[in-house]
Amino acid sequence: MVKHFIHQNNWNKGTLETTLPRDIVDEVLTIKFEEDRRDKPLWKLDSSGKFSCSSAFQDLRQKRPTLTQLEPVWNKTVPFKISFLMWRLHKKKLPLGNSLNKFGFTSNMDCVCCRSPVQESYNHLFAVGEMARRIWKWVSRPVGIESDNNNIVQILDNWWKTKSNNSVHKLILTISPNMVCWILWKARCSKKFSSKIFYKIWIYNQFVFQTKIVIAKKFGKMQDQWGWTNICSIAMMDYKLKLTSKMVKWNIHGDDLILNTDGSYMISLGRAGVGGIVRRRNGNMVIAFAKPIHFSTNNFSKACAAFLRISWCCH
Numbered sequence: 001m002v003k004h005f006i007h008q009n010n011w012n013k014g015t016l017e018t019t020l021p022r023d024i025v026d027e028v029l030t031i032k033f034e035e036d037r038r039d040k041p042l043w044k045l046d047s048s049g050k051f052s053c054s055s056a057f058q059d060l061r062q063k064r065p066t067l068t069q070l071e072p073v074w075n076k077t078v079p080f081k082i083s084f085l086m087w088r089l090h091k092k093k094l095p096l097g098n099s100l101n102k103f104g105f106t107s108n109m110d111c112v113c114c115r116s117p118v119q120e121s122y123n124h125l126f127a128v129g130e131m132a133r134r135i136w137k138w139v140s141r142p143v144g145i146e147s148d149n150n151n152i153v154q155i156l157d158n159w160w161k162t163k164s165n166n167s168v169h170k171l172i173l174t175i176s177p178n179m180v181c182w183i184l185w186k187a188r189c190s191k192k193f194s195s196k197i198f199y200k201i202w203i204y205n206q207f208v209f210q211t212k213i214v215i216a217k218k219f220g221k222m223q224d225q226w227g228w229t230n231i232c233s234i235a236m237m238d239y240k241l242k243l244t245s246k247m248v249k250w251n252i253h254g255d256d257l258i259l260n261t262d263g264s265y266m267i268s269l270g271r272a273g274v275g276g277i278v279r280r281r282n283g284n285m286v287i288a289f290a291k292p293i294h295f296s297t298n299n300f301s302k303a304c305a306a307f308l309r310i311s312w313c314c315h
């Protein structure tokens, strides 16, 4: 307890030095305290001062270096389920026919995307199978990327190493291969486990739809009628988000009240307060207030200040 290190209203330097390392003692001695306040633990690893499992985990975990070749996979605009699939693909952790064979599974390990039976493998499903070849050819052509490749790792590399003209083009080069692999995987699983066939047109529409959603998150909505070729040519030129604005006006009446409030908190002291003033339009003060509130966050304090006075004005 902190009280064990206090003597005659000041830090007990001797006790501190026998308990703590020298540099921490110096830091403790700079802290001012008030005798009548209760001890309160503050968790330094979180800005709120409160303990959280995630901050403790982040501090304890052993971080490995980031694999640069997987950066496009973990792009924040890509939905997590797609990033996770790509990570499994990269690590060869998908339950494909050739992998399951190694574990002794022998029945029905052929690819479901082709008319003639071929054993399912990473390169087959994602690069050279009938469905894969068709979709890569269609997706690659408008971007000017070579699609005739037998290796999925090289296909992904081709996309991710192509130089972009601008940020929208860069996003397209980053997300498209992720989307293609996701759609191939989805089509494969649906056909294998529910015998549902995805037609070419569905696959293309899904790809365009999903890609537009991701682009919209960063650069605004693209027009509904744009197809893949339109999207690519527009992106390679220089796509600019069209901003629209709307004027919002406050109608002033004769005897309105003007309310100004603010609130703040100090994490080091664990204190928060709010204050404000209510005036008539001519500037005459109606009421001014200031009061301490429950210690939380800055936004909470500001909202609390506004709420307090609006409730007062309503009454």
Ligand SMILES: [Zn+2]
Residues within 6 Å of the ligand: 111, 112, 113, 114, 118, 124, 125, 129, 130, 131
């Ligand atoms: Zn196949």
